[in-house]
Amino acid sequence: MDNTKENKQGLFEKKTIHQENREIFKWEGKPTFSQTFPLAMQHVVAMVAGCITPALVISGAAGLTEADRVILIQMSLIVSGISTLMMLFPLFGKLGARLPVIMGASFAYVPTMSAVAALYSDTLNDPRKAVGVILGAQLVGGVCAVLLGMTIKVIKRFFPSIVTGTVVFVIGLSLYPIALRYIGGAGSVTAEVAMANGQTMPWGSWQFWLVGGITLATAFVLNNFTKGITKLSSVLFAMIIGYLISIPFGMVDFSKVASADWLKVASPLHFGLRFEPAVIISFVILFIVNSIQAIGDLTSTTVGGMDREPTTSELQGGILGYGVMNIMGALLGAPPTATFSQNVGIVATNKVIARRVFTTAAVVILIAGLFPKLSAILTTVPYPVIGGATLSVFSMITMNGLKLIAKQPLTFRNLTIVGMSVAIGMGFTAVCTEAWNAGMHFIPQELYTAIGTSPVVLATIVAIVLNLLLKETAADRLPEDIK
Numbered sequence: 001m002d003n004t005k006e007n008k009q010g011l012f013e014k015k016t017i018h019q020e021n022r023e024i025f026k027w028e029g030k031p032t033f034s035q036t037f038p039l040a041m042q043h044v045v046a047m048v049a050g051c052i053t054p055a056l057v058i059s060g061a062a063g064l065t066e067a068d069r070v071i072l073i074q075m076s077l078i079v080s081g082i083s084t085l086m087m088l089f090p091l092f093g094k095l096g097a098r099l100p101v102i103m104g105a106s107f108a109y110v111p112t113m114s115a116v117a118a119l120y121s122d123t124l125n126d127p128r129k130a131v132g133v134i135l136g137a138q139l140v141g142g143v144c145a146v147l148l149g150m151t152i153k154v155i156k157r158f159f160p161s162i163v164t165g166t167v168v169f170v171i172g173l174s175l176y177p178i179a180l181r182y183i184g185g186a187g188s189v190t191a192e193v194a195m196a197n198g199q200t201m202p203w204g205s206w207q208f209w210l211v212g213g214i215t216l217a218t219a220f221v222l223n224n225f226t227k228g229i230t231k232l233s234s235v236l237f238a239m240i241i242g243y244l245i246s247i248p249f250g251m252v253d254f255s256k257v258a259s260a261d262w263l264k265v266a267s268p269l270h271f272g273l274r275f276e277p278a279v280i281i282s283f284v285i286l287f288i289v290n291s292i293q294a295i296g297d298l299t300s301t302t303v304g305g306m307d308r309e310p311t312t313s314e315l316q317g318g319i320l321g322y323g324v325m326n327i328m329g330a331l332l333g334a335p336p337t338a339t340f341s342q343n344v345g346i347v348a349t350n351k352v353i354a355r356r357v358f359t360t361a362a363v364v365i366l367i368a369g370l371f372p373k374l375s376a377i378l379t380t381v382p383y384p385v386i387g388g389a390t391l392s393v394f395s396m397i398t399m400n401g402l403k404l405i406a407k408q409p410l411t412f413r414n415l416t417i418v419g420m421s422v423a424i425g426m427g428f429t430a431v432c433t434e435a436w437n438a439g440m441h442f443i444p445q446e447l448y449t450a451i452g453t454s455p456v457v458l459a460t461i462v463a464i465v466l467n468l469l470l471k472e473t474a475a476d477r478l479p480e481d482i483k
Contacts, residue, residue: 027100027306029354039352040360042236043102045381046390047340048368051080051104053187054113054335058134062117062127070261071270071333072131074369076105079334081366083325088355088362090317097318099301099310100353102361103325106338109286113335115445116279131333132272137279139330141287145323148291152316159295161309161407162414163463166421167296168303169401170459171341173426175394182387183212193383196253207249208384215242215388223349223392235346235389242385251382260376270333283336287326289457290338291319296456297339304348304400345393348400411476417466425459428452 023029024039031039055076059069083103090096113134120130148155159167178187185193185201185208192200193208201207219238222230230237246252298318302310310318318339325337347353368374408414432452435442443452451458 024352024354024357027353027355029356031354031356036354036357036360038233038236039350039354039357040364042233042239043343043346043358043361044364044368045239046235046342046346046386046393047080047102047104048077048365048381051076051340051365054105054110058113058117058131058335061114062121062130064127064131068128068131068271070264070372072335074264074372075270075329075332075334077365077369079325079329079332079337079369080104081362081364081369082328083321083337084358084362084365086321086325087318088358090321091324094317094320095324096321097298097310097314099298099314099318100305100347100355100358101298101301101318102340102343102358102365103337104340104365105335106290109283109290109336112282112286116282120274120276120279128271129274132274133276133279134335135271135330135333136273136275137283138336139273139327140275140280141283141336142323142326142330144284145287145291145326146320147323148288149316149319149321149323152319153312156312156315158464158467160467161404162417163460163467164296164299164309165401165404165407166418166463167293167401167456167460168300168404169398169418170422170425170456171293171296171300172345172394172396172398172401173422174429174455175341175345175397176391179387179391179394182383183216183391184208184384184387186383194253196250196255207251208382211242211246211249211251211382212384212388214245215239215385216391218242219389219392231350233350235349235393239381239385239389242388243381246382246385251384252380254380257373257376257380260372262371262373264372268332273330287323287336289460290336291322292460293456294318294322294339296460297341297344299404300341300344300397300400301339301347303404304344304396305351305353309404341397342390342393345390345395345397348396349393408478409476413470413472413476416470417463420466421459421463424462425455425457428458429455 021031021035023031024035052073055069055072058064059072064072080103084101087096087099087101087103090098116134116137117130120133121127124130181187181189185191185203185205189203191203193203194200215238218241219234222234222237226234243252295315298310298315302308302314322338329335329337405418429452432443432448436448436452441448451461
């Protein structure tokens, strides 16, 4: 069969990269430290800016003091490290996917969190209590995710390859604008980017595009024309080169490194917990939706890195762990945590799945949270460097989605499911965002947050519904799937 040929080709490519690196392609492999560390750091550098950004957004919206802002960033990193370790080494053998993934504070909740932080900071006249409202809703959402994980054996039948492939494909497509905005200088096209000399530059300045373009070109060359560790760690080496080039342009500001503490740990429940029904409803919806998206990320990880789809127990452990991690995060004072798609893309790119690599990355992230000086160093990486290095990574996620879709015969029914889901998901989100930014609020805020800010949510819903409505025939399945 074609799938068998693909698997053999994948294994052949792994072997030909370098024989001595074979341990990094095994889950229980034992690569040397010289092999492990650069591969781990590439995951850390790729995720750290995204991990702390939700904390920065919440801090600004709520009006937190600088001390509380630092604590929120710290807790984001600490919980990310702990959550990643739980995914690698499942708690009680069940709370975790036991797959090579990196966890971090999720962008999916940012629109809702920023709105809640701003609203309740004014209502309660206390920024810290406003964050407590977010954490209270997060705790309830985590409980709902646990309940969803307990039923995964029942709902898995709603996610055949044609559906999960569509979800993964849309995840990849939705990440492209993020990478390109980063290359332009910041996470928003309206941003004024602070430079090391204290001045600001508008998003899209040619210096940003130059640095991002060089970083992207470096990653492309290393990944396609080199072998061994330079190929496997192409993202890291590209970021190092991009980082060095960005320094003369004044994009790297070391002032925050100098002012950061060496060691600082906040106590649990620093922000407290408050339970507001309206906020809880919004978060419950978001947690259910992101649990479904996690299925897509876990599927992309196994398809891209292991040449197989995830088992029911892996999906169940992943969703259960996701819920428990967010309950823990709410108590410790960290924003909602989820699988990081950019790191999924790295796995799909270099095929490295050794648990030792991801364990090292998790420990570095955890240490960065405990030592603000180290986390400050990691956050000096400019946005154009991150965007340039991750654009090719995101493309691999998209290709993994196509790989899953192509596992099924491309009949009219299957093509309809994929085409309509992508069209509605991508199209509605683009129009909805454009209308919302223009002041045309044609749907309620809660509905906009749930389905209007990310194409993944609506595409997933449409794919599931169409898969149920359109009757499947023998022609729509592979021969070995027909019972």
